[in-house]
Amino acid sequence: MAMKREMIGKPLTPRKIEVTRAKIRELATATGDTNPIYHDVEEAQEAGYKDLAMPLTFPTTFNFWGSLPKDAVPEDLGMPKVGGLHGEEEYTYLAPIYPGDELTGVNRLVDVTEKQGRSGTMEFGTLETVYTNQHGQEVLKVKTVVIARTPNPAS
C-alpha cells in the first residue's frame, strides 16, 4: 500500500471535537502529571486559568476521540492501518483551549517522501491539522509525520 499522493493539499472533511474536563484529567493521569491545574477546577481558577488547563499533548486525543467522518480516517490517505510508525509530532499553540470549547479540525496530507533502505522502502507522510474554535478563531496547528515500511520481497 502506498500513501495517496493525489490527496496532497486536499482538506478532508472537518471533524468536531468537544473539549471535556474528564478527558483532560484522564490524559494528565495517564502521563503521571498530578499538577492540580489539570485536575481541580477550583485550584486551576485560583492559579489564573478559566477552567482546567489543557496538557500540552492533550490534542492527541482529538485524533481518536473526535467524531471521525468516514473520509477523515487515515486509511483513505493510504496510511498503514497497523504497523505504521509515528515519526514526528509538532504542536503550534495559537490561543488557549478550555473545557467546553467546541473545535473543528481539518486534516491535510501535505507531503509524501520515500527512502530506500537495505530492508525495504520507507514512506514518510506529513499531515497537518488546523483546529478552529466555536468563535472561528484558529487555536492550534498540529504536524504529524507517519512512517510506513514496505519490506523488500524475500530474495
Add this chain to the structure above:
Amino acid sequence: MSTDFKAESIPARVFFEDVEVGQELPPLTNPVITHAQLVRYAGASGDFNPIHTDVEAGKNFGLGGTIAHGMLIMGFLGHFISDYLGGPTPVRKFGVRFLSMTRPGETIVCSGVITKKYEQDGQNFIEASIAAKNTEGDTKASGSFTAVLPGKA
C-alpha cells in the same frame, strides 16, 4: 501570533531575566513504565493499536511484546515542560521526533537545555532542546519547545 494569550492572567514561574542560554532545566524522572500504564494511556488517548496493549499482538508483529505509545513519551516531555514553566500557557511550539521504541520496564528521564533567548515583536522568547532517554542513556525522543516569558519589570 501570541496576542491571543494576552487575556490570560496566570502568574509566571520563570521570568525572561532568569533564563540563560546553556542553562539546564530541572530533569524529570518518570516512574518505571508498566504494561498497565500502556493500557491506561490507550484509554486516555484513544489509541488502541494492539501493539501497545496486547502482548500477543506485539509478538505477532515482530516486536517481542508491547511497546509504549510514542505520544506517552511526548506526554512525559509535556509534563516536564509544564513543571519547568509552571503550566502550559507560555508554550507556543513543542515538537519531537521519535527515535526508538520503549518497552514496559524502562524508566524515562526527561531533560532539556536552553538554546536561544531573543526578543521579537515586543515579546520575550526562549527556546530549549529537550530529550527523553532511558536510564542507559538511549534517546527515545528528542525535539524542542518555544515559549514566551514575561520580564520582571
